[in-house]
Amino acid sequence: MVPMPMSYSFGANATGVNRSSLPLAIPLRGTSFHDMTLPLLFHPFSRPLERHSTLLTALLAEAPIARPAALRWLETVDFDEIDVGEQRLMPFLDSRLRELGINHASSGRVRGLYRRAWYVEQLMHSQLDGVLKIIGEVTTTAVLLKGAALGRLVYDRPVHRPYDDFDILVPFEMQSDVVEAMRRAGGIVEARSFHATMLRMPGGLSVDIHRSPYQMAFQAEHVRPVFTRLHRIEPDEPAGGNSTSRPSAPWLTLSFTDHFLHTLMHGIGLTSLPPIRWIVDAALLMRREDSRINWDLLVDEINRLDFVEPAILGLREVLEFERNENAARVLAELERRPSQPSVMHAGVDAQHLGVVWLWESTRRNAGGPVGRIRLIASLFLARHGLRGLLRRFSRKVVPLSIAGMKGLFKRRDKITRRSD
Template sequence: MQNQVPIQFTTPSELALLRAALLEGPAAAEAARGWLARQRNGEVGPGFHRLESGSRRLLPLLYRNVKASIPAEPRGELRKVHHDYWADNQKRFRRLQELLAWFEANGIPTLVLKGMALSVLHYRDMALRPTSDLDILVPEDRAPEVVGLLQRDGWTTEDYLPSAPKKRYFYRHIHAIPLARPDYGSLDLHWHVLTEATFRGADRPFWSDSVPLAVNNIKTRALNPTDQLLHACVHGFAVCDIAPIRWIADAVTVLRTSQVDWTRLVNLSKQLHVTISLGASLSFLRATFPTPIPAEAVEEIQAVRVDHAERRYFETLVHRNSGWREVLAYNFERHRRANRDRNCILGIPSLLRQLQLHYNLPHIKDLGTLAFSRLGKRLRRENGQP
């Protein structure tokens, strides 16, 4: 089946902002002046506080790129935004150091993902890549132990029932758990890098080829540049509450600061079954920004054949339809992706576990109650009853 799912990665306004933040010279200055003029007309408010959050997080990059080419008033406002994000990231960096020291004291290997790792290794400026939480990967075999330790240390989650992380199947179907503690803020604890690859052993390549990362006096690991690019591109292929456009800045920054092993990237995308999302993302980047992405790599990724279930899964990520067919298709593919390391017959019960986790139910038997309840509501609607 065709290995392409149509997706609009940006709105015209978001693309103009990205061009202003990522292009160079006169092209960046022209894009910045045009974008700023439109924002003034749109009344984004003092300090751009009414600007959509995903776009506002790109403003430090915009300021650094075009501060010499824009009028004094917006330059002053952008300077303050730049400083505020720098201060926020400094606080998070200290929190990260404290957390990593805790992991180290408990003998738990760590790999830092996303914002903090990108800030240190690729942006090399603590203001340019705002982040609202910390993302830390631990070995999948240690994940249940680590979650238990964190919960005993005062970390809580509102996304799942308290009993869910105590079940072994939880770690096969879910890639990470969002945790919070009042004195630390938010932590996304990962045992898998990708939502789309949660089968046992999926993350061995990420660990085995990771690179050193120093957080002051604490030694940890980070994804190598090729895997950073894969993570950014796949993570950006979705619709969510905060526009995920910063993946574009992340990907372009990685491409500009590092060498990418294109053979590894292609092979990993096939192994993890993310050719649809990676191919679309790389194609967009290559067509939109000056990048060293080889056409041959994009063509090879997009030439990989996928089945109907895989294609439909990625379509649900883009369109976010909530009908029962879409929900079933989404969860069936998530179940398949959780069981790629074992016989599919043995994995059949996991489809019920996947649905149980999707609906956040305490027991599998509650799926029957939920199904009858929803069927009853549908029949009443069809009969014109409240």
């Protein structure tokens, strides 16, 4: 049996917000992207709050700037109200406080979160070989995404990059077979989206099997180039700090270029959690692996995948906290190029965001209206069956879509009046 990792959640607001309360956010066709206001595009959690920015400064800035920022955050934070985004940065903050020579009354609370995260990291690592063995029955190409890989690639210690599930990319045509192998091993499918299937394994371990790293581009042609430039994490590659976890065999993960693009795309979308950890991921990738990021290839991939607008937003955000000449050059180049406004989203969620949202999310992935309708119908059918599809369409999708369109026209009128 695979034990369930310890939860990071505590405090009244630790779980974030109810996703059903998220507003429908759709860029208006024919409207200049750069003239739009952020509230039109994003849930408020899509950009760091003031206290998040203070914490990010404490983690990423030079010592003369980081030290007062860290003290200011410690003086003002209420650990009973801390959100999930901040929780997941506490292990990194603990080491940063020691580096800055800060011994605050709240340092013990931060240290306690570090110790909890260290235990979870050891527990998660101990379960990874078992997951990879199941996947290995179908394919030898299992690519680690996000925390399990980034903790070893760009952080001093794996514990600095907490994670509580495994995100694993497999070859596009193998995803359904891998999911079936996980089900034979006792896994239960909890959710399906276009780019991944989420399973709960015996004991509670969560594993997401991806056919694409990207929520907005999930066809075979989008993904194949990624597999031609994978990076290997070797067993003897140092993990840093006092971690006792090492790969028992080489792990595959994305190239540093693809990690950086994936971090931008995953972080900048609409989300129910404060998305601040991705900024640290991206900043450290730039700081420590600048020479291993192929910046020209990055531009080519952004254009190939039609990610210009979200990439602009992501680069602007991260460059506020970490200067990098190559990233600034890429941003300047992208800003000069015409592009189609993109819908920001954290995933395809038919239950909460309605048909309008789903329609926008399929733009890169189907040729014409018929193909897009088929994609949407297939997702509903896979999730709920035919009866559930009809029931949810009548009870949720239609009302939410009508409400979303009403809101869209209200915003359009507001923008028109403001321009007049």
